[in-house]
Amino acid sequence: MLNKLSFRNARRSVKDYLVYIITMTIISSLMFAFNGLLFSSSVRELLNEVTSIAVFIGLATFFVVIIVIWLTKYIINFMLEKRSKEFGTYLLIGMDKKQVSRMFKREHLLLGTFTFLLGLIPGYLLHLALITIFFTVFDSQYQFVVDINIYTYLLTLAVYFFAYFLALLRINRKFKKMEIRELLYLENNNEVSTKRKSLFLISLAYLFFFHLIVYTGHANVQLIWPLLAGLFASIYGLFIGLSGYLTSYIQKKGKAITHEANIFIFRQLASKIKTMRFTMGSLTILFAVTILSWMFVLLFSSYQKEVFDGNLMDIDVFYLKDHVATDFSQQLGTIEKYGEIEESYTYHVYDNDKQTKLNEHLYETVKGAYDSEGRSAYFDYDTYMLLSDYNHLRAMAGFEAVSLEDGEYLIQGKEKLVNTLTAYGSDNDLSINSERLTCRQVITDPFSQSGMNGADYILVVPNSYASSLTPYYSILAANVASDSMYEIEQALEKDSGYLEDGDIEDKLLAIKYGTSSEQLITFSTPILVRESLVTELDSVTASASFTLGYVGIVFLVVAMSILAVQQLSDASKYKYRYQILKNLGMNRRERNKVIVKQLAIYYLCPVVIATLVSAFTGVFASDSFAYYTGLSMSGVYYYLIALVLFLAIFFIYFLVTYISFVRAVEK
Incomplete structure (x- = not known):
């Protein structure tokens, strides 16, 4: 039974x-x-x-x-x-x-x-x-x-x-x-009713305070959690206070009340918010999280394609030694066990009488020049490369050669610093052994400049100045034909002794290894295998993107489901009210207009607040992400795409609810 x-x-x-x-x-x-x-x-x-x-x-x-x-x-x-x-x-x-x-x-x-x-x-x-x-x-x-x-x-x-x-x-x-x-x-x-209108103003004030703290950079790890707790509480407070304001507005018979059937709509909305304020606050949080999740999916995707891959030189293996050396026979032998070496090249990165002029300029002008623990992003000294080495590496990566005359230098740097480096080059000459060199150009081709070929930049000078420069560290570059690049990386790390003798970062302190001003991904490794590194990052960013997309979709469909179920279930209860409107002389088109207003206001309350909350946080976060990673598009672009995608799905749910609601009250 x-x-x-x-x-x-x-x-x-x-x-x-x-x-x-x-x-x-x-x-x-x-x-x-x-x-x-x-x-x-x-x-x-x-x-x-x-x-x-x-x-x-x-x-x-x-x-x-x-x-x-x-x-x-x-x-x-x-x-x-x-x-x-x-x-x-x-x-x-x-x-x-x-x-x-x-x-x-x-x-x-x-x-x-x-x-x-x-x-x-x-x-x-x-x-x-x-x-x-x-x-x-x-x-x-x-x-x-x-x-x-x-x-x-x-x-x-x-x-x-x-x-x-x-x-x-x-x-x-x-x-x-x-x-x-x-x-x-x-x-x-x-739910228990309340007329605490003051909560609305208090919540608005806290939202302003929260975003002010975030924008001014005063939100640290210890402070962010109580700030977020306050943010969530203020969202619920907005709806509690809004309920009080609507009730008070209806009782005072505001001007908008007497326009058309607005008294009907205002009473419905006040009743709904008054009895569902906790639910409306929760839906607002879910909507805001959905928009921000999808925004970060777009940011990660763009970073992966545009920045990370765009900064890596198209050479398969780099191996850095923290002392000047030309013998890489052990490393070449290890690589040959797992693949065929198509071309290899050994070269030095130099310093110029321990000068730090460009480093000091970047420390003053570039955000991210120091990491969260206060460690510097660059090597101890400005890093130099000879033109012949530079052109050889360019040829290995498929780029055309460049030329320099005596008395000229160029700066090879990352795309995100092109304006900073160009301004420096136009205002500053190099001094090598009392001879001055002027900057010919700034080149931003991918050049693996997160600790290998300098950090963020390298100064390229003609070979005639080689005797005046001091070798700083040595690098082996190799193009390899192999299906086992991951095994090559593991074997090189094992043979290097870094894994047995201690932390790689400790080993690199001898030359104050630079990691660049990147904040999202930095390299602290003397061994760079391009395919393995790209695969590793792709794995992390793809996993993060899929997960954020997954969470965003679930949060959105859950929130929209609750909104739709509430309205469709109330349709039968409201049926007699719309029948009264019909008896008062409203035709079907006018009644449908009232339904649209009722549903739109009810749906838009959490969406508008979620958009405002996520807009300030999202634009700030995406702008910071774009700045520190070097994305070419403004952070606003990514937020707007996420918002448009969210609103498109929201509109579909709204349209389905509207059609079902009209059918329920008219049958």
Whole structure:
């Protein structure tokens, strides 16, 4: 009997709460697709290990489980309120509370099972799409194979129903405490009302204070967590205060109240915000996190393609020695064990009588010249290279040779510092052994300048000045034909003795190794294998991007689901109110206009606040990211793209809700 009743009610819930069903199906699909990456043999072979993606997906799963628990618990409580009279009736006809509670839980477990199974097929297709994107990021060919094992199913099943279990945990206790009378009138209960208008102003003041602290750079690691806690509290305070303002405005009969059917819309909105202020605050936070997550996906993607790959020279192996040497026979022998050396070249980086003029200029003008621990980004002395060595490296990387006359020098630097270096070159001559050299040009071709060929820059001078310069350190550069570049890197590190004798960074202190002004990724290694390094960074950035995208999608569909379920469930309750408007003479077009206004204001409240909060934080964060990494586009560009994508999906949800709402009130 109970099983039949549970099945019937679950089937009815699929129809009544279709948006919720679709949302849980999407979440099931996303969980399955992303968990599949952890156990994919193709991904394991591509990355050699899946540590980074496992860490990121683990973090994402933690946040997704929390939000799914909140969504499921919210819908359970919402359905309990909507069906409270039905449950009260069950108790009146002789069913006990345990039976009603068990039946209600079975309904949700049936819904959960249904959405889980429904999400498997689209989840598998999404999994294939994710793997294809992964291989595209790494410029590798993907051979289609059935790449899902039993652990993917088990992990997704465990995580999915763990969220359901926690959400249903308190149902027995809730039913046990409720009397029949409470159930019969539960639908009429609302959150406790308040008219604290002052909270609105206090919250606005805190939002201004928060962004002022962030913009002025006074937010440190110890301060950021209490600041964020205050930010979340202020968002909830905005809605509590807004409820008070709306109620007061209606009571004072403001000018906008008497315009058309605005009194109807204002009363609906005031009622909704007053009874759903905690929910509206939570939705605002979810929307803001979604926009910021997608913004960082775009930032990571651009950094990976434009900056990181754009700074690395197209030479396979660099090996740096912290003392002047010309014998790299051991390293060449190691490389030959795993591949064929097509070309190798040994050269020196020089200093000029221990001068630090350009370093000092960069320390004064470049943000990031010191890292978070106060360590300098550059070598102890200005770094120099001879023109012949410079042109040889350019030839190995496929660039054309450049020329210099005696009395000239050029600066090879990173694209992000082109203006700084150009200004320095125009205002400053070099002095080598009392002879002055003028700057001919600044070149920003990729040149591996994060600790190998200088840090951020290197000064290139004609060979005629070689006798006046002091060799600083030595480098072996090699182009290698091999399918085992990762093994080459491991073997070089093992043979170098760095791993056995101590930390690589400690070994490099002898020359005060420079790491450049990059803040996101820095190299503290004397061994640079381009393919291995690119693969490692691609692994981290791709994993971070996929995870942020994953979290953003889940947060958005959960938030939009709650908004839609609330409005569509209230449509039947509002039906008679719109019938009154019809009886008062409003035609269908005018009533639909009122519906649009009602839904738009209700939907836009959390979206507008989320946009304002995320705009200040997002633009500041993206601008800082772009500055420190050297992205060519302004940070505003990335925020706006994320916002447009968010609003496009938001509009689709809004349109579906509007169409369904109109059908519900007009039928």
